[in-house]
Amino acid sequence: NAGVTQTPKFQVLKTGQSMTLQCAQDMNHEYMSWYRQDPGMGLRLIHYSVGAGITDQGEVPNGYNVSRSTTEDFPLRLLSAAPSQTSVYFCASSYDGSWSPLHFGNGTRLTVT
Amino acid sequence: GENVEQHPSTLSVQEGDSAVIKCTYSDSASNYFPWYKQELGKRPQLIIDIRSNVGEKKDQRIAVTLNKTAKHFSLHITETQPEDSAVYFCAASIAAGGTSYGKLTFGQGTILTVHP
Numbered sequence: 001n002a003g004v005t006q007t008p009k010f011q012v013l014k015t016g017q018s019m020t021l022q023c024a025q026d027m028n029h030e031y032m033s034w035y036r037q038d039p040g041m042g043l044r045l046i047h048y049s050v051g052a053g054i055t056d057q058g059e060v061p062n063g064y065n066v067s068r069s070t071t072e073d074f075p076l077r078l079l080s081a082a083p084s085q086t087s088v089y090f091c092a093s094s095y096d097g098s099w100s101p102l103h104f105g106n107g108t109r110l111t112v113t
Numbered sequence: 114g115e116n117v118e119q120h121p122s123t124l125s126v127q128e129g130d131s132a133v134i135k136c137t138y139s140d141s142a143s144n145y146f147p148w149y150k151q152e153l154g155k156r157p158q159l160i161i162d163i164r165s166n167v168g169e170k171k172d173q174r175i176a177v178t179l180n181k182t183a184k185h186f187s188l189h190i191t192e193t194q195p196e197d198s199a200v201y202f203c204a205a206s207i208a209a210g211g212t213s214y215g216k217l218t219f220g221q222g223t224i225l226t227v228h229p
Contacts, residue, residue, distance in 0.1 A: 031215060040122070042202055043157070043219040050215050058216060059114070090156065097215040098208045099145060101159035 001026050006091050006105035013081040013112045021076040021108050023091030031097030032074040036087040049074055050097050081112045115140040117205050119220025127228050132190045134223045136203035145208035146186050151200045193227045200224050
């Protein structure tokens, strides 16, 4: 199993550009989520999904969209990039989002200039 | 929503000493408390977790304690080694039931440095 695969690993955007961060898992996990990691602020939940066709907002959803059309994929869309969205983004999945551990991807380092 | 506070933000110990990291949470309905370790440039990985029906859990050199009344939980690492150097995150969630199901809230992280 590849686990959780995120692409790209690095990305530089100009303010106002849009892009999609890709996340795929091959563990048949129902639960998937996106976090952003900023120095001194831990990991903050952006959006999450408890199953295909179901998404919900986390702590910091503004400026981001998600969809979950399949169990395997959970892309994160930045609609109009802003410098405040410069961060490291982690996708994570778990069996059911309940007592099971999160499996993280390797992260995407995004810089918005 | 849930708020998790973690202290200290940095912790420096000598090899062989013990290290303790403390977290408090705000939502009394939270019932699942995992700890993640993140080595430099790597992804976070689960090292231990505890459910609210348990007061303490151990796994070799690491242990976690939970005080539901005080809404406080701690990570204890004994006989620290240089390879324990990493960022440690506590987290809390309502793992079953309620409308906040699925939201895992993390603390701010503790940078642990173990000096040889």
